[in-house]
Amino acid sequence: MKHKVAVTVNGHKHEHEVEPRLLLVHYLRDVVGLTGTHIGCDTSQCGACTIHVDGKAVKSCTMFAVQADGRSLTTIEGMAKGDELHPIQQAFWDEHGLQCGYCTPGFIMAAAYLLEQNPNPTEDEIRKGLEGNLCRCTGYVNIVKAVQTAAKTMSGTTAGKTQVAAGGN
């Protein structure tokens, strides 16, 4: 039997009738049509599917769509403001924090949550904060660099912080 879900995704309201077993990640990709949230493992290891649910980083393959009913979601597509990249997106690009880029949306969403909790993390804190995300290409060195660079940019202005909190609406 289908259930109704009403969610806000990147500031836009969506309402759909979905099967209760539908995972949130499939809802976002196949129903809402936002394919920037990737699936790397189906078993909650890789973090490629990380999004924000009411401001918290969540692996969207660990939640059912119906559990998101009434919540506000931010996906990678909601991070940039028009043509202006979010500082974390900018830093991943500038610091070569990506190769194939499949893991990148998940890392950016996890990093955004990390920097919101801890705007000035040490390298160790960055590594601990991102241990739930796998990258097969980079060896992580430039991912750490990207988050450090983003932290610097974001502490220079308050804009970054507001953007994260507002979920890029």
Add this chain to the structure above:
Amino acid sequence: MRVGESVRRPDGAAKVRGRFEYSSDLHAPDMLWGATVRSPHPYARIKAIDISAARAMPGVHVVLTHKDVTGRNLYGLEIKDQPVLAHDFVRYWGEAVALVAADHPEQARRAAQALKVDYEVLKPITDAEAALAPDAAKLHPNGNITRQVKIRHGDQSARADIVVTGEYEIGMQDQAPLGPESGLAVPEQDGSVELHIATQWLHVDQEQLAAVLGLPPEKVRLTMAGIGGAFGAREDLSMQAHACLLALEAGRPVKMSYSRTESFVGHVHRHPGRLWYEHGADRDGRLVYVKARILLDGGAYASSSTAVIANASCFSCGPYRVPSATIDGIVAYTNNPPCGAMRGFGSVQNCYAHEAQMDKLAAELKMDPVELRMRNALQTGDKLITGQTIDGPVPVAELLKSIAAMPLPASGEGKGGDVDLTKLPGGVSNTTHGEGVKRGVGYAIGFKNIGYSEGFKDYSTAKVRLFTKDGKARVEVHTAAAEVGQGLVTVQAQIAGTELGVNDVVVLDADTNVGSAGSSSASRQTYITGGAVKTASEAVRDRVIAMARAELRAPSGLHIENDNVVTGTGKLVVPLATLLGDEVIEETREFHPRQTFPLDAETGQADAHMQYAFAAHRAVVDVDAELGLLKVVELATAQDVGKAINPQAVEGQIEGGSAQGLGLAVMEEIQLKDGVIRNASFTDYLLPTILDMPPVRMDVLELGDPNSPYGLKGVGEPPTISSGPAIAAAVRAATGRPITRVPIRPHDLTL
């Protein structure tokens, strides 16, 4: 965008925005979803297939078996031995037997479960040695030896004062690209098919698909879809033929997307192997001979096994002067999952063995292991064990010197009161606060070939187009080369930008409308496709200069800089856009590197390889020997890249490649029991996380190879070769245990 600059990836903006379209994101109106019925047995005879129940399931449009394969039901990169859909036998667990297309992926999967196959289960051969036994069942008509390579170099009866022997074992590694296999096949009215696919080599897919589908190649068109990593996993066909067969039969687009579990059986793996070595040296530590037997398990089908065993044999002794060598390399068919290409390609397995042997020899001689290696270091002009004289820079001693001179990380970090558990073996499991933890340092160096070998025709094609757009010069580069993440799009743009002096360079999507680029493998694309882009750009440039001279009666010595035609002294002659007007200048060129030759069947002697690349690693590890836990504290590496076309991307390749080597050394192994994969998920197949992978210190040498474009050397694979063996050496140094097997297991450290 010039050669030698750290330019950002042109695809980076789309990738960080979540707008880059990966093959798994593809969608067509009215498309169906495909699913694969796979064998639950590693070896069985198919007695009957009953599709009726599956066909009757809701939403199902098509069910296909081997009977429906419209062309030749056999394919393979080197030997055509693998059915698209199994007909008489299944030879490995997870082999494709039938296909379903339905409206919804869940319907397709349920129908696949409903399909009935009647098997006569046979006893599988799951060990390569057992496959070689004279009475073993023949898995293929020509027997179970896929290829045997013999190298006989120098005095075959050489004797030495110091002799060390060892036996080593390597586990089966998975490439585990983060994006699982997927693609979309779209049938056309005229009976042709358009496939959007993430692959390492469009044209070899096209060639294989045409044969399998029974269509002429021009009726099978391929366009590259976004690739979520490759590392060898996308060399062979996975779902390509399946999606095309379903789409052609259904008359509707068909999408297939593997789950992570299916991905583990959907592509080949790194060959597991057993290696027996004997090294003889004089009392000064100079190598006299090396004898080795290398046995790789190729699994059920050949894939690229024949080339992998050639590499494993050719590079079996490491980058050392070896006057006499007796090497026997064998790759055998078994009923394990098929093995083929993975980053490092044969050189990874043997590096563990030759480097362990060098350490053993050093211990026997009471010599410093780095000193022993330097004493035997290969140099330019030396003869390899294949008889080839090695030319170009051969910086074995320099690389070793570099890593040995790098500062070591502070020892004993984290011990005492204020411990940071994540820095210790065991991590937050809180197994130690530093007591019982021993530190070890280990060194390793490896080498391998760049590009194809043994006479395989290696080339790439590039089309370069120069025209005016919005009043400015623009260059378009078109090749069929796969951007798998390594940064080839950036390199192509940099090369065209450099040769043509134009700032606006666009790299078009790869497809089969241009000639073959060869595969994004063997660390060859920057060299070969880079070479093709350079040659085509030069041809365009020559035409521009000729045009300028003819039209403006300009002097000789002109070149293009910053969108302008300028004189030898940099004085403006004419803006490029003005000169071009409506003219479009287009040139297509193939680039062929120097020729190679097949190994002699009896002696393995030949100029078999085109270029050689070297990397060295130093690893620092902490080991809790009581519990068998270990932590890699630091990796340091030195590599000669000839010329760094994009330094930032080169560093990224070295870091990522080192991480994959670390994975094989300490955690990554496909666990097989009687031919069945027991850990086909990221829950149980462990990949290095950001906490497992330490920071990397590196020294990138640019020594310039006189034979290659810009002097560059292939970069991608060497870091994956020596990082793991350095870790194994460090663990040996910390524990005094032999460590003859990777991945290293807790009981290798304790029992």
